[in-house]
Amino acid sequence: GRSSIQVSSSENSFFGEILRVLLFETGSLTMTRVRGGDTGNPEDPARRVGDPILPFIQTDLNYQHAGPRIFGIDGRIEGGIGPFGAQFRNTHYQERNPSDSLNLTYMHGLFRISTEPTYSFGLGLAGIILGGKGETGGFSMTFPLNLYPWRTVGFRLSPTWSWINGNLMSDYEASVAYSRRYFSVRAGFRRSKVQDQIIKGPLLGVSYHY
DSSP states (O other): OHHHHHHHHHHHHHHHHHHHIIIIIHHHHHHHHHHTOOOSOTTOOSOOTTOSSSOSEEEEEEEEEOSSSEEEEEEEEEEEETTEEEEEEEEEEEETTTTEEEEEEEEEEEEEEOSSTTEEEEEEEEEEEEESSSEEEEEEEEOOEEEOSSSSEEEEEEEEEEEETTEEEEEEEEEEEEEETTEEEEEEEEEEEETTEEEEEEEEEEEEEO
16 A cells, blocks of 8 residues: 555656646746747747737638538637637538538637747637537637748647537648738648538638737
């Protein structure tokens, strides 16, 4: 019994240290990037105003072609300071002949990490509202990842999982962006599994980030 208690204590200490590093050290470095100020030096790790990484405010508008009779209009807004942020996202799918529609609404509080200007990743937790012929909701989580190996070219991977009435829903988006200060154009692919229906197809979008 004594040895198992020692092992348990060691495990708790290990995971506690990981949590401390993630929440405090990386969070502090992320905030330092925001507070560093815009020096104009491209080698400076401080965040430049207008960068797509760690936006104070960002809006996205996407069009998705999901089949010969289905298209989607997707809007997202993200706001925050340093590691702390939130996002609201709504996607409206419309089907022609027969006429039908579906709405996906996500709301996530975000913890964002970016210690260098080349990447950011985060964790988002909150909820989803699914609207169609009826409306229902549940818990949702997302892990957004942005990679910018070059100043003007970046990649986004945004997996989201949601649970409504015990049923798992998945939503995956991958895209590449050409970015300039304040604005980006984006092309990618999105696949959503909603109940027993899979909606997938390419997307095109534009973003404003400040």
